Amino acid sequence: MAEPDPTRDPTARDSRAREARPLWVVLALWLTFACLALVSANDLYALVALDDRLVGRRLWLPVVAFNLELAQQLGLVSGKARLDAWAEELRSSPVVYVPRREAVPTAPPPPVAAAPSPEQADAARRLAVALASVRVGQAPPPEPRIDPQANGRPAPGRVLLIGASSIQFYLGAELERRLGDFQGVSVFRLGKLSTGLTRPDLFDWPARLAALQAEFQPDLVIALFGGNDCQPIQVDGRLHDYGTPGWRAEYRRRLSAFLLQMQAGGARAVLLGQARVRKASFAGRLHQLNEVLQEEAERAGAVFVPLWDLTSDEHGRYRAEIRYRGQRGLLRLSDGIHFSLLGADFAAHRLVARLQRELNFTPRAPELALVRRFELDSGLRRERTSYLAFVPPRAYAADVRLPVVLLLHGREGDWTDWSEHAHEELQRLSVALDLVLVAPDGRRRGWYLDSEREPTNRIEGYLTAELLPDLERRLPVSGRRGLLGLSMGGAGALTLAARHPGLFASASSMSGAVDLTRLRQRGELRRLLGPYEERPEAWLERSPLHLVRSSPERFRDRPWLLSVGRQDRWHPSNEALHQELDRQGVSHEYLESRGGHDWATWLGALEAHLRWHQRQLAGAPSAAPATAEAAEGEEAPALIPVQPPAPP
Amino acid sequence: MLFPTVPFAVFFLVVLAVSWAVRRSRPAQKVFLLAASYFFYGWWDLRFLGLLLLSSLIGYLTGEMIVRARGRGARRAWLLASLVTSLAMLGFFKYYNFFQVNVAHLAGLLGLQAHLPVLEVILPVGISFYTFQTLAYTIELYQGKGVKAASLLDHLLFMSFFPQLLLGPICRSRDLLPQLMGEAPNRVPDLPLAVSLIASGLFKKVVLATFLSTHLVDDAFIAPENYSAFELWVGVYAYTAMVYCDFSGYTDMARGLGLLLGFHLPENFNAPLAATNIGEFWRRWHMTYSRWLRDFIYFPLGGSRGHPLRTYLNLILTFMAGGLWHGADWKFITWGAIHGLALAIYKASLDLRRALGVAVERARPWWYLALGWLLTFHTCALARVFFRSPDIGTAWVYFGRMLEPGAPGRGLELGVLAVASLGIGLNFFGRPIRRGFLWLHTRTPAPLWPLLWAAVGLALLLLKPSDVAPYIYSQF
Incomplete structure (x- = not known):
């Protein structure tokens, strides 16, 4: 190292010889x-x-x-x-080292088609290695009586996760990590910076996907594309600028072909939507693109999982900051596009919750419940409905039937609401308390009632006569049932329990809208119940506050639980209901807390509510089986007698 | 604009031609270079220009006042003004969120609630580099060592000269200002060297670093749990090769471009991965930065003039601060602390051997140097796990998996081993290659230059992987 470095001394003797005339340098x-x-x-x-x-x-x-x-x-x-x-x-180099494996599943050789391109050969080589990394799933539990796989769909095992930079970096790594937390799941992730479907000259995703499928044989393909697709597209030498009709047609063609390709061999396909980015003009393009992505995904039978709402604030603007796991931080990196470490953790957490609603995953962690979505064609509502169940794995393994608590959502919500805001808490509480939790759909403005004026708004009938029998058929639930609702669902829970004492052994309300007469100007209720001035009895019958006054006997046989935040606009009504229940001698618990009409308050009260239900349901008799005959056809089967308590 | 991109190539071809065309009028040339530099920086984000201008003006004004001030007190006051404003700017843009998170955490531990807003601060590229340059300028003027800019124009150009603006080398006033204030050169000073620097920079950055980044390093550090112990060990070496190629490649390009424009920029890397002890490593790695730390943190802390223990502490503190310069994260502070500790241990061993009467300066046998190299190389390489991991937690996962034999991995390509070895090997045999190229170029007549250059360019284009990875140091 002692010799002089020729780069170091610019005044070296021969430097004159190395000088050059600027003109020549520039020209050269x-x-x-x-x-x-x-x-x-x-x-x-x-x-x-x-x-x-x-x-x-x-x-x-x-x-x-x-x-x-x-x-x-x-x-x-x-x-x-x-x-x-x-x-x-x-450049493509051989793989020199293949890690040791416990078991190498044998895959049939890829179909011999045209000679693979170097790119494909490269992919194939890497996959040969990746293929071996399949984690061997745990031994399957003994054949259960009730199929733990909802809708007869097998649980995903070999998951292929592909996409551009978001998949290559933190978000992809977090998703892979979390998907790996499911039993029997092995993930192969391939993210390529700056790629998409508009530039096959840079990176040919269809060809790469074919190679990946041939080797890895995924039964689930998850893709996140599009961030790099808002650019001109070239077809047969013709250039189509972004957003022109030619661009749209070609992009849709490529996208739908790709979505079909993702489902080759019966695999399920999930297309993740685009996240909102900071730059407004770019965000505008991505917003348009998201519509195309969603439409094409649904047309092709793939699942579309949005990411946009998770990355926008309550006003629909770019969301800069998040609070997650007790930390406050930035959601994105400084480019305003990619996720920060904290942001990726958060987004992957929410995305995996959404994926669990669509796919039959089983968590490895024994403290987490299985999440299953079922579809039910409702004759009363004349539509297809969905409901989501959180089931302790023990119920399937030991073949026992557990008490069930129905979780009723609030106004403007649907069956996904509880999972959106409390997915993991519900998974944990379900196992900890040995309860099956079911989140049904009560329509955005359905108010959990059967309307005489709107013939398809028959939510009460749907829940009691259609949903309950379906639950017993498809889930390991016993006849001990509770109702827990928030806001509109809180009113629904109390009213339904009072009107169907034989069906529900416990009911609780969070921030319940317990006095509908306060909403007498609201159009949707006037449509459902008729104007208050004309039919006050219909309104009073649906308001727990008035129902307690008029028929206290419907409440006396069971305990009740109310909770409300002191800043909640429904606080006065709940306080009034509490006093009325006291006056009528109905045993109940009433919890007040800080907070308003929001999920922070409801999440704070969730565990107390579910523990309360568990206590009530543990001692409660199994109610009448919710067979179709027991409840079918009754307008309001309010007078089903309570069965006498079984001797201990 | 980043160096190895087509827009930059076009930009540079134009700037080069115009800059030499107007060389007869030195002020015009400087104004043009200043405009070009601001255009270059504004390409990222126009708002950054205001910041660069502000930082330059602060440096110029306080420098001017320090020189003019009569009393020691006044000089001190102006120095303080410069330090506070420069560091406040850097602090806000770079460290605000780190500060916010840690204050909130601390307050939480004390049972308080801190209501500092989380601000979305966009980190202006290069701010760490030009803030250090401003600080060095005013501190050296205060110490009476620096060169004062003759005019505002000189100073603005000194601060913004585009080859070194984004990622250094961090120039001292004596490195660049005399060249700016002196006569315009009439010739391109050292064309073969310039070409060889640009070619080697492109090769290291575009070919080697990009390959390593996309083939193993990026993913292994984000999700180490997917990789086997062997792959993670290779990942550590590959990352070492990658940082070296990435950063020294950039510096090479900066120096080469500077030479083409007629300016000599200071050297920043001198075969650092061949160092046989940690002290030597820091004399060879990111040299302008380590000299900055030495002159403006280590010496003011007392350097090695006090008690030996104080010296060791000074080393550790200096490098912890140096770690923080890379970014607002505990992982960088940890990285710095490891280097400070290693230096302190090395210094202590020197002191001990001197006290025992061992001649530490004598030549060492080859096996001694080899052992020293292994130890130095691994200290630096392993400390970089903290540097590269997304956070300290992931770094521990990485270390844990490195020691867990038999875990399944993803397989390893021969190319990663080959390219990593090449990147590290350049520290040992890079110099003869360069000398050979210089020899060849000096003997190539001017009309054949385009042929030679195009041949080199084509080879680079063919070797270049199709993916592009961002510069590691542009984040700092």
């Missing part, structure tokens, strides 16, 4: 650049033509087009292509 550099530009004319053209965010693109476009023309005339383009292929060969 320009000439060099021109040569290289001509040789890589194709790449240069793509660089300008396919990037509509490039400054001065219009000026450059004819230049690079002319350059390409000239290179073609000189035969340089094909020559460069040959060189590139040769270089590709040189």
